[in-house]
Amino acid sequence: MRMRASSDSFRNNHSSSFRDPSGYVFVDNNVLKRAVLPKYFTQYNALKASGFYKKVIKHSLLIPHNESKTTKDSIELIPEEIPFITYPYEWSFSQLKDAALHTLKLQKYAVRNGFILKDATAFNIAFHRGNPIFIDTLSFDFYTPDSPWKAFKMFVQHFLSPLVLAHYHGPTILKLLQTHIDGIPLSLTTSLLPRKSKLNPTILTNIHLLAKAERKYKNQTDKKTKEIKVKKERHLNHLDALYSFIQGLNVNQQTEWGNYYENIHYDDTALDFKKNQISEWISYLNVKTIVDIGGNDGTMVRSFSHDLDLAIVGDIDENAVDLNYQKIKEQKGGNIIPFLLDILQPTPALGFDNKERFSIIDRLNQCKPDLTLALALIHHISLSGNVPFLKIAEFFARFSNDLIIEFPNRDDKMVQLLLDQKRDFKNHFDFYSEDNFEKDFGVFFEIKKRVAIPKSNRILYQMEII
Amino acid sequence: MIVLYFDPGLGAMLVQALIAAAASVIVFSKNVKAKIQNFFSNKKGKKPHQDSININEDESKF
Numbered sequence: 270m271r272m273r274a275s276s277d278s279f280r281n282n283h284s285s286s287f288r289d290p291s292g293y294v295f296v297d298n299n300v301l302k303r304a305v306l307p308k309y310f311t312q313y314n315a316l317k318a319s320g321f322y323k324k325v326i327k328h329s330l331l332i333p334h335n336e337s338k339t340t341k342d343s344i345e346l347i348p349e350e351i352p353f354i355t356y357p358y359e360w361s362f363s364q365l366k367d368a369a370l371h372t373l374k375l376q377k378y379a380v381r382n383g384f385i386l387k388d389a390t391a392f393n394i395a396f397h398r399g400n401p402i403f404i405d406t407l408s409f410d411f412y413t414p415d416s417p418w419k420a421f422k423m424f425v426q427h428f429l430s431p432l433v434l435a436h437y438h439g440p441t442i443l444k445l446l447q448t449h450i451d452g453i454p455l456s457l458t459t460s461l462l463p464r465k466s467k468l469n470p471t472i473l474t475n476i477h478l479l480a481k482a483e484r485k486y487k488n489q490t491d492k493k494t495k496e497i498k499v500k501k502e503r504h505l506n507h508l509d510a511l512y513s514f515i516q517g518l519n520v521n522q523q524t525e526w527g528n529y530y531e532n533i534h535y536d537d538t539a540l541d542f543k544k545n546q547i548s549e550w551i552s553y554l555n556v557k558t559i560v561d562i563g564g565n566d567g568t569m570v571r572s573f574s575h576d577l578d579l580a581i582v583g584d585i586d587e588n589a590v591d592l593n594y595q596k597i598k599e600q601k602g603g604n605i606i607p608f609l610l611d612i613l614q615p616t617p618a619l620g621f622d623n624k625e626r627f628s629i630i631d632r633l634n635q636c637k638p639d640l641t642l643a644l645a646l647i648h649h650i651s652l653s654g655n656v657p658f659l660k661i662a663e664f665f666a667r668f669s670n671d672l673i674i675e676f677p678n679r680d681d682k683m684v685q686l687l688l689d690q691k692r693d694f695k696n697h698f699d700f701y702s703e704d705n706f707e708k709d710f711g712v713f714f715e716i717k718k719r720v721a722i723p724k725s726n727r728i729l730y731q732m733e734i735i
Numbered sequence: 736m737i738v739l740y741f742d743p744g745l746g747a748m749l750v751q752a753l754i755a756a757a758a759s760v761i762v763f764s765k766n767v768k769a770k771i772q773n774f775f776s777n778k779k780g781k782k783p784h785q786d787s788i789n790i791n792e793d794e795s796k797f
Contacts, residue, residue, distance in 0.1 A: 419743035482746030503755035510758040512788040
């Protein structure tokens with residue numbers, strides 16, 4: 270026998286919105302909306318009446334929203350649309366760091382105004398117009414004088430622990446957030462941290478001591494947390510201390526493509542030609558949204574981003590993504606969204622029923638950018654990843670109508686290096702040629718333009734889906 | 736006060752109370768140190784860093 274849904278309120282909600290009973294997010298005629306449920310009405314009305322919502326929106330701390338409908342059963346909000354959501358395990362170190370600082374800033378502001386952040390998950394932050402922004406409008410509750418911050422442990426697991434781990438082990442460890450969507454467990458963090466980390470008072474107390482206490486009191490549910498008091502001034506000082514510690518945290522590691530454009534000996538003429546050619550095609554095609562797969566630090570996209578509404582730039586290299594983010598911050602390049610993307614292992618769907626967090630493929634399908642850009646990439650997928658041309662073509666035909674793709678032929682230095690690294694297996698890649706590339710891509714695309722890049726062994730193609 | 740949908744952790748609350756007290760001592764001593772330095776150097780206090788935890792209420796971003 271099939272069970273009836275226990276509550277009508279959960280019938281239409283967005284598959285990633287079910288944890289917090291204060292309300293839920295749902296999609297109505299392609300518009301993302303948020304429903305506030307009666308049990309949160311008191312908080313919501315106070316947040317509204319006190320002017321708190323207005324203030325946090327004004328200070329760019331919270332995503333703006335409009336109230337669209339009010340009934341006795343729910344209040345309906347329409348938040349400002351965020352064109353593309355990236356997840357914490359797709360962020361670079363600086364992105365996670367800024368998201369952490371943003372959360373602390375909001376918590377301090379809330380406490381000063383008589384409220385608190387009742388949770389502190391990294392999924393409550395999105396990158397919008399180049400900056401982090403808090404997106405969960407219902408995450409606030411009343412501040413009870415001298416009460417501790419109940420989301421503190423959550424903050425440590427989602428932000429402080431991964432940042433400290435990356436400080437010691439490099440940014441690749443941030444991928445742990447993908448296997449731990451509720452934040453990295455304290456016991457795992459302490460086991461991974463070097464002994465010398467205990468010499469740092471912030472890490473010693475906020476992570477090691479916290480882990481020890483959590484272990485000790487794990488089964489003690491009888492003692493009421495209400496009895497524990499933290500004076501407001503001390504609470505704020507703790508937030509200040511965490512803020513300045515995180516602000517000073519850095520990560521230093523050479524990765525695959527960091528400073529790509531400085532390190533490679535790519536001929537300037539060839540690079541300029543590429544930029545101009547792509548720019549010309551983009552304006553001719555009247556493209557407004559693009560996804561650049563393997564877009565490095567966004568250098569290429571930046572040369573024509575002023576003509577675009579949105580550029581989603583993914584790369585496998587943490588340093589390149591970080592550099593891209595830093596440039597976006599400096600130059601206020603708000604229409605560029607940087608994120609980590611390993612094309613041979615794209616972000617999967619995660620969480621309950623595999624529907625809580627969407628795969629990158631689903632999110633790109635949903636976004637449907639006008640153009641997919643794939644420069645200096647196919648030889649890596651084909652030769653390093655052993656993926657046949659036909660499969661690559663099928664993949665690139667998923668999201669956009671138009672494709673601009675660069676094909677380095679067998680005389681290209683990088684192609685030669687990749688082939689040489691195959692050693693005895695090299696003959697397996699005899700198929701790697703322009704003819705085969707065009708034949709297989711021709712199954713999914715019509716080749717509209719084909720231009721050889723001067724002073725290089727590379728060809729630039731403009732294709733349209735069949 | 737809304738009921739939490741997750742366990743805040745008793746240990747975490749206890750440790751937080753300890754750290755918050757310790758953080759206050761550090762902030763207090765830093766303030767004293769800064770005041771002494773300012774007194775001797777006869778300079779005006781540093782302006783708050785642009786990227787500070789504190790929100791400047793005058794800063795309108797409309």
